[in-house]
Amino acid sequence: MDRLRIHPNKITGKINREIYGHFSEHLGRCIYGGIYVGEDSPIENVNGMRTDVIRALKEINVPVLRWPGGCFADEYHWMDGIGPKEKRKKMINTHWGGVVEDNSFGTHEYFELCRQLGCSAYVNGNLGSGTVREMSEWVEYITFEGLSPMAQLREANGSGEAWNVKYWGVGNENWGCGGNMNPEYYANEYRRYQTYIRDYRNDGGIHKICCGPNADDYTWTRTVLDTCYRNAAPEHHGFMDGLSLHYYTVPGDWKEKGSAVWFNEQDWYRTLSKTLYMEELIERHGKIMDEYDPDKKIGLIIDEWGTWYDCEPGTNPGFLYQQNTMRDALVAGINLNLFNRHCDRVKMANLAQMVNVLQAVLLTDGEQMVKTPTYYVFQMYKSHQGASLVDSTLETSGIGLEEAFMVPNLTHSVSVDTNGQIHITITNLSADESSEIEAEITEREVKEVTGELLAGDIHAKNTFEEPSNVQPVPLQNIILNNGTFQFKLPPSSVAHLVVK
Template sequence: MAKLMINRNKKEGTIAPEIYGHFSEHLGRCIYEGLYVGENSEIPNVNGMRTDVVEALKEIKIPVLRWPGGCFADEYHWKDGIGPKENRKKMVNTHWGGVVEDNSFGTHEFFELCRQLGCKTYINGNLGSGTVQEMSEWVEYMTFNGVSPMADLRKKNGHEEPWTIDYFGVGNENWGCGGNMRPQYYADEYRRYQTYVRNYDPQKPIQKICGGANVDDYDWTRKVLETTHDHTVPEFHGFMDGLSLHYYVHPEGWEIKGSATDFDEEVWYKTLKKALYMETLVERHGKIMDQYDPDKKIGMIVDEWGCWFTVEPGTNPGFLYQQNTIRDALVAGITLNIFNKHCDRVKMANLAQMVNVLQSVILTEGPKMIKTPTYHVFHMYRHHQGATLLNSTLTGVGETGIGEWKVPEVTESVSEDAEHIITVTLNNLSADEEKEIEIAFAGDEHVYSVKEAKVVSAEMHAHNTFDVPELVKEEEFTAYKKCGNGIKVMLPPCSVVELRLQ
């Protein structure tokens, strides 16, 4: 029998709540129709933000939200999105669908959304097509609490007090859509631009995020760090608080991608195998970071991750709208377990994207809203936020899969919160077989009981629709029994399971 051995005496770090972060770009129907409908909409809203979506997102304890991009960030000029809405510039969103962007959702609206969600703010600045002055003035506009041209402009536009920027990304994907730069060139630009991202309030320092690699471009990571850390003097430390990493799961490759709902068992395993590749990326990029930052003061920020499939038939290809099945739930569970177990280096991650785009947690259609299978995984895993990672080891677990696409039967992570409740999250990657796991505790005579147990499980193609909105959802999990001081669990196929032990 497979066994999960937990050692409560071996604590391995704190799981940053920001690992469970999200991403909202001016892309398709993520912001407009998804998050923001405007103050005059018939859809219930508070200051333009959809009430149903905001309330659903609050239930999964959104810790941080990234905005305005993505590729959109490096063509976004923030002054277009402030002031009276009738005077705001209109533009064509050349990256995403060629539709008109009217800038009715801008800086003030973003901070209002974060206020309603109760989450931290992650702003991505325009390095690709913007100037140092533009970026510097935006930071001043948002955070300066004094007399200055930008602070005065903010007050004129109706917000007397400054906001707090928790994280600021200096550009996005500057190896690609953010300027097609070489790593050394971007790193020099990063050094210059970040200098002018001023900390106007020393009590609320801005965490600065440097643009990192695409997937396995280890050369980018190495050369960026070589350049940013060259000739660095001690007082210059802290100019980089995070280095980003982007990775999307494309089961059929970048060009084809593959359907979100029409796939066979081989593609099921191929998808999960590619999701597991995140561990290799975190470890290998992490080793390069260790050479320059052995104390792990610079966080790895995986600010774009998730499944990227072919868009749903009949939708705008530039809107990246896709369905979300139990396969997505497994990708989320696998990936979040990986981030948890690497919490010494991974300090933030942002699922792409929050609503109506790629692997979203919510889909909307007019006044209707549904929660996806991925939403329910985030809802279960919220208990890991801010908890202490416990040492855990799986033994007796084999592989499942087809041909070259073999994956572990089970993945897991374990944490303990401030109330000493232990959260165990388990994924059964098999498409058709149950798996029994014994949960045991090393050197611990305490007899554990199950405080709460939940499962998300269904046939691998199962997904929620606006006609059948709760086909896949969290349900009570009862397939467990006590054994000694531990628990025996029978995991259904295609499942994400959470047990809360005390």
């Protein structure tokens, strides 16, 4: 029996709501057909946004949405996406599938989407192929309330009131698709661009996100921070509020990533092992950040994470469409537990991507929509948003089929909400063995424990023909016994327990 010990009176951090953020890029069918169908579509919509998709996303309390990319961000010129739609420029989406981008979803549509979702905005500006003036004028167009050329242009395009942008990314993956830059060159460009991201609202300003490393590129992190901190006043914190980190779970290698649905137990454990590598990345990049920012004023922003497999056969390889199984649910549960437990440094994360791309929470096909196993993990974990992380320890044992890819049998995180309820999320990584857990909560009387469980065969998935194969059910047979409680997790499962 594995033992879980929880100390609810020992608060160790605040879990930012933004850790449960999402990402929508002009890529494949993420936006067009997935989120946005246009006002004249026979698919039910409000101002072009799919009603079914919005309804489903509101159920998981999306806190923040990153847009327009991704690699697309550094070839996106925002003025192409404003004004009458019939007059907007068309372009070829050179990064993703070579298809025509008609710019019918632009700045106004994005903020309408955020309004319908009730979420914060995270706009990624174009540093790679754009100009300082272009980025500065976009900030003015979006946020300035007074008399100015951009504010007048926005009003002429139908929005008299300005919008609020909480986060602004200054370029994306500038070590790669965003310009193939060296870290010192990018850092100097970042310093220049961010200077012109003005706080027009005088409400604390936009949180500026600096392009951080690709996975384990620790040289990038150190060089960027060193350059941004050089000759900067201490209170400026290197001119940034966040440093991004991108890491994808790829079972194979980048040439042969592996199938989303056809995999064996060896692939299962390799995938989960590679997911757990996220913790090393957080800790090692965090240690470098601590040298410059010991008070943790700069957040680590993991704004691209998730599984990346070979695309589904028969689909456009540039659309990155993949199915979603219980393996993906475990990847989501593991990562979210890690982000919670490292909430002192991790301040935002954005799953890639929201609909129809990579580890999507929703899949659509015409009028049909299906919720993936990953969707239900976000639904089960949403009680952690804005809650306080509490100290906890969990006994685990190593499992797996290969020494190089062993994993713990369980991962977890624990928080307490504003009502004093304790929320436990826990994953059973075993492909074929159940786990019995005995939990003890110190200095607190346990009156009631309820739970929900997401479980299934490792290959279990939801399809348009069978959309309810995988969905949460009540966690049965929770046994209270003299201040402790016991429960059992089946193999390949994710659970959420509430302790009152």
